[in-house]
Amino acid sequence: MIYALNADTSHIEKEDVFDATIIEFDGFERAMFFDPDIDYHQLCGAPPVMEFLGDLKNLAWLDHVFTSPLNLLLMSKRMMRVLESVGPFRHRAISTVIYSSKVKKLVYAGYPRRRTSYQVQDPSLRNDDFVILQLAERLDCLDHDRTLVNGTSFRKSGETYLGVEDAQHFEFRKPEGGFPPVFFVPGLVFYCFSEEARRACEQADLKGLWWRPLP
Secondary structure (H helix, E strand, C coil), rough: CEEEECCCCCCCCCCCCCCEEEECCCHHHHHHCCCCCCHEEEEEEECCCEEEEEEEEHHCCCCEEEEEECCEEEEEEEHHHHHHHHHHCEEEEEEEEEEEHHHHHHHCCCCCCCCCCCCCCHHEEEEEEEEEEEECEECCCCCCCCCCCEEEEHHHHHHCECCCCCEEECCCCCCCCCCCCEEECCEEEEEEEHHHHHHHHHHCCCCCCEEEECC
């Protein structure tokens, strides 16, 4: 079984509330850290350390975080170690720091709002234990003829990209040596995770993960 991964938001009780919200910079809208071929620091001017504001109380026990923008795969360094223990996969771990929402007005101001020069030194007001996962290679393993979209093959469907809910069935060709723990598939707008990766994360009792088996 192959899985997509979303953040478990069951601990969030209000709409438009996130565990971590990016501190915007010029070009932040394009800094998805998704495509293996793109250097988002160079393309979008993303800072070397990506900065967020968040609820540090929740972040203390979460391993996968519900972010704004939604497309960032922000995970604990512990989760990264678990994935790496399953098997090799080429990737970049983008450094982050998440500041307590208590210092929002000190670090984020102006119009449009941008990062100020204020430095947060107090360790109780910051969390440095998360990274953004960006894969660094493609795995062309999707069978475009046996993946079904609206009753026809992906190849004949006229679609270029597929989300998790866009296909009735995903068919993957298993590479020699098996699937890596997490992999980028051309044509899909999400990362894929192997059964072994899911099992390892569950055995490690990681929190904040919602596994979605692909049909």
